[in-house]
Amino acid sequence: MVSEIRLFTEIAYLEKAQSYQSVLSLRGVEVKLVQIEKLNARFLRLNPEIALCVDENGLWLCANGMKMQPDWNAEIARLKRASIKSEMIARACNLAEKPKLIDATAGLGHDSLLMAHLGAEITLVERHPILFTLLEDSKTQAETDPFLSQIVARIHLVFSDSHAFLALQNQEQHHFDVVYLDPMFPQRDQNQQAIKKQAQVKKQMQLLHLLLPEDGEMDLGDHLLVLAQAIAKRVVVKRPRLAVFLNNQQPDHQWQGDACRFDAYFN
Structure with missing residues (x-):
């Protein structure tokens, strides 16, 4: 770090x-x-x-x-087009029910922004101080935008290690509808060339890869799945389409897209 x-x-x-x-x-x-x-x-x-x-x-x-920077203003056009029916992530996370949701792998916050727009109440957890500060700055700027302000009011930023945060929720017997995981570096997965090609599509992700080293255990995500299952009715994992299952654990259901998929684990 x-x-x-x-x-x-x-x-x-x-x-x-x-x-x-x-x-x-x-x-x-x-x-x-x-x-x-x-x-x-x-x-x-x-x-x-x-x-x-x-x-x-x-x-x-x-x-x-x-x-x-996590440019949430640039996402407005996509948000205005989005609906529960059109977004695969909405079906995977059951956003029609306006769930109480934890995004334990925050990244740039774009998925959380979309899910909040579609009705979820989201706790967005990030442990890297620089990335958290970038997210915090983007949220502050979004609060001044007439369209985004109502959306980001449903996003709560937490500066914490996700492993520690999920463990604390379990210890305090707090329960959530959904925990969402999008591990950044599935480098141990199969079909390496296809995955690496997908990972380099966006310049934003290239900069994040420089900030967050690939051998950083915070980005693998395997250890988060079991913790998430202990506190949530549903755990949804976003993966490259050809990647192995997180923690080698077979999901209960999948939603498949062209470049990625969503693996769901139900309790």
């Missing part, structure tokens, strides 16, 4: 950058604030190492000439 990182910003956004620096410091990340003359594409190309940057649109992750 990244414990030290540079944060680039222009003088106009220096105060905002200092605020992010303080927040990340409290979450265990040492941030070196670097004021630059112009944060543009040329600067990013000349500074390819993974870093953070701040501009008028908030906090970004950057590397290899690219910038990435």
